[in-house]
Amino acid sequence: MATEAFDAVEIITTKRDSGVFSDAQIDWVVDAYTRGVVAEEQMSALAMAIFLNGMSRQEISRWVHAMIGTGETLSYAGLATPQGVALPTADKHSTGGVGDKITLPLGPLVASFGVAVPQLSGRGLGHTGGTLDKLEAIPGWRAELSDAEMWKQLSEVGAIVAAAGANLVPADKKLYALRDVTATVDCVPLIASSIMSKKIAEGTGALVLDVKVGSGAFMKTEEKARELARTMVDLGRDAGVNTVALLTDMSTPLGLTVGNAVEVEESLEVLAGGGPADVVELTVALATEMLAGAGITGVDVAANLSNGKAMDVWRRMIQAQGGDADAALPQAKHEESVLAEADGVMVALDALGVGTASWRLGAGRARKEDPVQAAAGIRLHAKPGDVVRRGQPIMTLMTDTPERFERARASLEGAVRIGPEGSRPDSRGIVLDRLS
Known part of the structure; x- marks a missing residue:
């Protein structure tokens, strides 16, 4: 039996007593776990000791390095088109929100300017939606790609959205599940190291972080969101990845759809040059940052939405992953309307309430192994700032299992606030700040 370099109790004691880990302690405990x-x-x-006493920038940076070292890493050095044109890489990570379908139009938009986007995404849990769940609403589309398939698709198409392989940061899979059942999820060093270990291992050259703040976000306050963003930007920079972060509002759902197939439908509207203004604004803002990180500036980013170039990449991307880009999307078997309770102006629409309602309709999952309904979700017919009339439909609830309507409606209690005509909505814009 091999002799271990350290003892777990000794390392727990170090952090319990507010001590600082050595690099060797971190390397050992992550690997040994x-x-x-x-x-x-x-x-x-x-994990609880770290939750209570924190970690320094050096400790978190080393923790990320150790997590990456437990598995394989990807590299896109030398990536080029079939014609031999070099392709820089850029990626985006969102900390999760409600109606956050930005990845879908964003990857093709950035790729349409000659930057490869190796987007490894996840599935939804709780009230926040998962990018892979949305795309799996498209008939035939598959999330699992081999490393060789990813390289080929990036070279030929310029964009992928895929599931992370089992060998990418295996330490994170174990630790993430443990944090979920030990009340240590809400811990900036552990959140930041979880996200950044995967993004750095993914091998992208530039990274833009979309750190959500508000009721529908993981970070409810701007102070906590800023701390997380600053920590992740520093980790990226320490690892040699050109990293910036945008703090963006998640007090109100993004766009007019929340769910899976309905969010794909809205993303197609954006790729066709239309779509809700907030979704377009954030897509263009993040694309601009990704392109700048890859060395491309001074271009009209929004133009490639209206001229069809981003849509062309989308169609090739979906087809390359087995999807039928022309297939009809699933439609829910049952619908119910939610009506305005008064005349006036909608001044607030709580993202958490809407996200929870969508989850309860079947669009999300409570546990990783739960199935999701492709057609479940919510269409919004009014957003903050809109004038509404009593009895007017302000949202449509959709599900294949109508017994879910009651609990979904319960989630919406207090989620909609209507003020007298002339009221101004609670609004602070989409992009709140930029950290680099």
């Missing part, structure tokens, strides 16, 4: 040498209850204690 992944190997099963450090027991779940020991890592639970360590």
